Amino acid sequence: MRNQEFNKRGSSWRKWDLHVHTPISIEQNYGGDQGWDKYFDDLRKLPEEVEVLGINDYLFLDGYWRVKEEWEAGNLPNIKLLLPVVELRLDKFGNSGGSLSRANYHVVFSNEVDSSIEPQFLNNLESTGYQIGDYEWDKSPTRDAVEELGREIKNRVPDGVLPPNGSDLKVGHDNLNITLKSIKTALSKSDFKGKALTAVGLVEWKDIRWEGSGAEKKSLIDKCDFVFTASPDIESYNRSKQYLIDNQVNPRLIHASDAHNNLDSTESNKLGHTYTWIKCDPTFEGLKQSIIEFDTRIRISENKPVAPVNQIEKVSFDFPPETELKSKSATDTFCFRGSHKFYFSPYFTAIIGGRGSGKSTLLNLIAEKIKPGKSNYFKQKELIPDSVNIQECVDIDGVTTPEKVEFLEQNEIEKFAVDYKSFTEAIYQRIFKLDDESKLAEIEFEAHELQDTYTTHRNNLKRKSDLIEQKKKIESQLSTQKSIVESFTDEEYVKLNDDLKELTTLKQSLESSKKRFNIFNDKIKEALASVTEIEKEPDDYNEFDLVFTEYLEGVQSSKDSAESNELLAKGEAKIDGLIEKIAEKKLAIEKFLGSKGHTLENLKDISGANERIASLESELREVSQSLARLERFTLNEPYKRDLVGTFNVNINQVLEPINEKLNVQNDQVKPIKIEFNFDESHFVNEANKFIIEKIKEFSEGKIREDHIASRLEGVNLKEIANKDDLLRVIADDGTVTSTAMKDYFNNSLNFEMLRGFIEYELLRLKKYGRFNIYYDERPLENNSFGQRCTATLVILLLLGNTPIIIDEPEAHLDSKLIAEYLVDLIKEKKLERQIIFATHNANFVVNGDADLIHCLRIDDVSKVTHSEDITIEDVGSRSSLLALEGGKEAFQRREDRYGLRI
Incomplete structure (x- = not known):
């Protein structure tokens, strides 16, 4: 079990200074x-982020023991770990700068063996x-012996x-050369064994000439x-790092203060002057593991490395x-009943444990809380009693x-x-974030705006088509009604009918105006009712508040004034x-026609025709006006196709940069490539469905x-510019289908x-966009199932910066693939996005360098997960x-990666 003083979220960034001298060092100020x-x-008073010191x-070791005594007494509460460090001058000389220098060789020991260092x-x-x-003089370098030499x-x-110059001890030390073999x-x-790390000082090492001593130097x-x-x-550190890389030698360069001066000194080699951040527990073993995973666990910077945002x-x-x-087959004790808390590393958390220990349940509880109803696990299983609610029983904290x-x-x-x-x-969701x-969001926004324009245009066309059909029907009905009325030519009847028509037209005009007023007034009422009051005192109103208040009061006053206007009462009257009058006129017409011997049925036809004519003529005017308005709302610019290509x-x-990363040069993974294309077949199917629906409707389902x-x-269909082009490509074979089309x-x-429809659909960029995946230059679907799973997992991990949780990612993957490729991808991506795996695979955990590991087990008695x-x-x-499948081999491979045995 980890020390509870350590971060509950796993391996964490701390500043380490592994080269600090004390007041009784041979050289110090x-x-x-x-x-x-x-x-x-x-x-x-050291900066709070400095938590580990190497006393050198x-x-x-006298200084180390003195500092340790103070630390163990609780007087250095800000320091989490002290490590003893020994610095030796080797019998390896350099003189590239014109003066003789000796290589400095450092040994950083575990605090667990500090009592064994001297003997x-x-x-x-x-x-x-x-x-x-x-x-x-040929003695072991004890203090007395070195003083004697001096x-x-x-x-x-x-x-x-x-x-x-200097004390006997200093002079003796300055002339002492330790053999590397004896070290x-x-x-x-x-x-x-496993309790010491070695380092060489860069400056003195660089003084060794390549000429004549190159092999020994390397x-x-x-x-x-x-x-x-x-x-x-x-900046100086970066230049030195690049020097090591350029010379193809050990590039694991750690910065330390080499402190000989107090905190307030103006010299750089003073207490607290370290840029080294190490992501691990403050233990010697943490340092060892960080050396193994140098590129992802060690950072040289002034400020703490930034964790994934989400x-x-x-x-x-x-x-x-x-x-x-x-479940369908059984009811069991719920392994997470009671209270449980799980912390997660911002980087990579692995959840391990035997079958049935609760790994999948844990992840699916998180998934169900985040997106209710999406977890298949809880579609197949349910918590009882029914009163148990995951939304109420699960709480997630995070950013x-x-x-x-x-x-x-x-x-x-x-x-x-x-x-x-x-x-x-x-993939779409990830690409937009990259x-x-x-630019993609801007194009999509413009496409949406154009779609709105095209939708309005299509609705206008549909409305126009409907109005034309409606106009034809009204004109036909009007003609019928007029023919009925015109069959009566008696002058007295014509005058009575004209009077009735005039009265009916006037009444319909008034009722139409009344309806328009009421609709408008109701909308004003709704708008006023929806207004949120300004929650300020009038004295605190700003300019917008003042204008808004005046505007609102004006609208309210106008509404009240309109509703009480006496003209409304006159209109109703x-x-x-x-x-x-219309009733009187209808009665007069009925009496006249009755006097002429017409039947009751004829009387109703003639009387209804007069009223219907007035109504139809009013409808015809409204339809014609609507058509005239639609003519003014035509599409002002041509359809825009270039957005799709852009x-x-x-x-x-x-x-492009993603494909560069996917162009893997690895024996276990072949190059992967993603291409984005317009899905032509999908578009054709949708366009054909539209046409089929319209033709079936037109033919009343007969085709x-x-x-x-x-x-x-x-x-x-994308290339059809006008109706004549389309008519030409429809077969002129005289069949019912072709004729109808x-x-x-x-x-x-x-x-x-x-x-x-076609132009609107072409702007549905996501609907018809398709990412084609190639593995080893072949379409993904033409590869084996294992290769498809490999490419899929690589892409899902590589794209995106949001938390990703995967339950048993190793399924269908080759163990060698995981060990020799995927673990490196995880170490790279975990610095950018939080990764959480439930896994049985030791390589994911060990060589993926998990920052926090939850080891789950079921209690034999309570059946609850711990x-x-x-x-x-x-x-x-x-x-x-080590108990994981391949655990021992995974640790062996971890050390073998850099040829280290530490």
């Missing part, structure tokens, strides 16, 4: 023994020896030569675990103790929104591998008067769909509606990782 109080005070007083390491070191005249060097200086022999002792640095630099700034931080469960899980979390349940990767529509939609200049070009430009479809085969499209309005939260560097719990 703290003031010697008199400087301890200020030194400790400075350590307490060259050959001796098992320092006392077993060997020097190259020293001889002056008859004096020969004293003898001073005493044996030739006459006329000034003795070296390696001492470190090979069992006490130090061997020295490459066989170290890392390289130390105390560069004054990050992330789930913590999930809490609080289910009633009686909760059970019911993301539900729609940004992507969850792939078991076997869903396989679904994407065979369902291009789902896969295309998943478009830094938002007119309508009532006209109704009476969209395709831009989306493929966004894909078969397949006959219509056969006439459209090979017709490129020609009759329908001979109507210009019908053709324009088809063209409006979790042990560990990290890779948590040696005490490593047995859980």
Whole structure:
């Protein structure tokens, strides 16, 4: 179990300074023994992010023990770990700068073996020896022995030569050369196995000439675990890093202060001057694992590395103790009944455990909380009793929104591998986020605006077509009614009929105006009712508030004034008067016609015809006016096709850098490529469906769909510019189908509606856009199922920056593929997006370098899931990782990757 003082969210970024001298170091500017109080005070004042120190007083540990004593007394609460460091001068000389220098060799020991360093390491070191005249020095470099050497060097200086400056200890140390062979022999002792890391100082190493000593120079640095630099700034560090890369030697360069000065010093080699951030628990093992995963665990920067923006931080469960899980075959104790909390790393969290330990249940609870009703797991199983509600019992804390979390349940990767529509939609969402200049969003916005314009145009065309048909019907009915009336030519009847027509027309005009007023007034009432009051005191109104208030009061006043206007009452009285007069006039006509011997049925026809004529003429005027208005709302500009091509070009430009990453040069994965194209067959099917529907409607369902479809085969509807072009490509074979199609499209309005549909559909960029995936230069669907799953998982991981949760991603994947490719992809992507896996595969966990691992197990008695939260560097719990299938081999491969045995 990890130390609970460590971050609950797993391996975390901290600043480490692995090269700090103390007031009793051989070389220092703290003031010697008199400087301890200020030194400790400075350590307490270090920036809060500095949590680990490596205490380095060259050959001796006295300073380390003094600092450790203060730390163990609780007087350095800001420091989480102290490591003992020994710095040695090797018998490897450089003089590229004109003066002789010796390579500095550092050994960083685990705090767990600090008591063994002096007896098992320092006392077993060997020097190259020293001889002056008859004096020969060849001893282990203890403090007394080194002082003796310094004293003898001073005493044996030739006459006329000034003795070296400094204490006996300093002079002896400055002339002491330790053999690399003795260092390696001492470190090979069992006490130090896996408990020591070696580093060479960059500056002195660079002084060794390549000419004549190149092989030795390269061997020295490459066989170290890392390289130390105390560069004054990050720019200098970057130049040094590039130097190592250019010379093809060990590039694992760590910055440290090499502090010889207090915190307030103006020198760069002072306390707190470190740029090294390491993402691990503050333990020696954490440092070891970070050296192995140097590129992703170690950063050199002033500020803390930025974590993925969108992330789930913590999930809490609080289910009633009686909760059970019911499936079709059984009802079991719910493994997460009661209270549970799970933290998640911002980077990569792995959930492991045996079958039935709750891994899938945990992830599906998160998925169901985020997107209710989407989890197939809880469609097949249900929590009982019915009162148990996942939305109430699951709580998620984080800095993301539900729609940004992507969850792939078991076997869903396989679904994407065979369902291009789902896969295309998943890619679409990611591609838009990668478009830094938002060109795709701008094009899509313009397309939506044009679609709105085209929709209005299509609606106008439909309305126009309907109005023309309506006008024809009204004119036909009007003609019929007029013919009935015109059959009576008696002058008295004609006058009575004209009077009735005039009265009816006047009444309908008044009623139409009344209706228009009431509709408008009702809308004003609705608008006023929907207005939100200004929640301010009038004295606090700004300019917009003042204008708004005046405007609102004006509208309210106008409405009130209109509703109380006496003209409305006069209008109502007119309508009532006209109704009476119309009734009187109808009665007069009936009496007249009755006097002429007409039957009751004839009387109703003639009387109704007069009234119907007035009504039809009023309808005809309204329809004609509507048609005239529609003529003014034609499409002012030609259809715009270039957006489709521009969209395709831009989306493929966004894909270029992605395809570069997917062009994998790996024995286990072949190159993957994504192309975006217009799905022509989908478009043709939709256009044909539109035409078939219209022709069937036109022919009142008398023509078969397949006959219509056969006439459209090979017709490129996108290239049809006018109705004549379309009529020419429809077979002129005299069949019922062809004749109906020609009759329908001979109507210009019908053709324009088809063209409006085509142009509108062409702007549905996402509907007809298709991402074609190629694996090893073959369409994805032409590859094996395993290869399809591989390409799918790679693309889903590579694209996007939002949290991705996958339940058992290893299904259908080759273990070698995971170990030799996917783990590197995960390590790269986890710095940009939060990744959460439930897995049985040790390589995902160990070589994917999981930052937090939840080890789930079911209690044999309570049947409740318990979790042990560990990290890779948590040696005490490593047995859980070794128990995974291939666990031991995964750790072996982890070390083999860089040829390290640390």
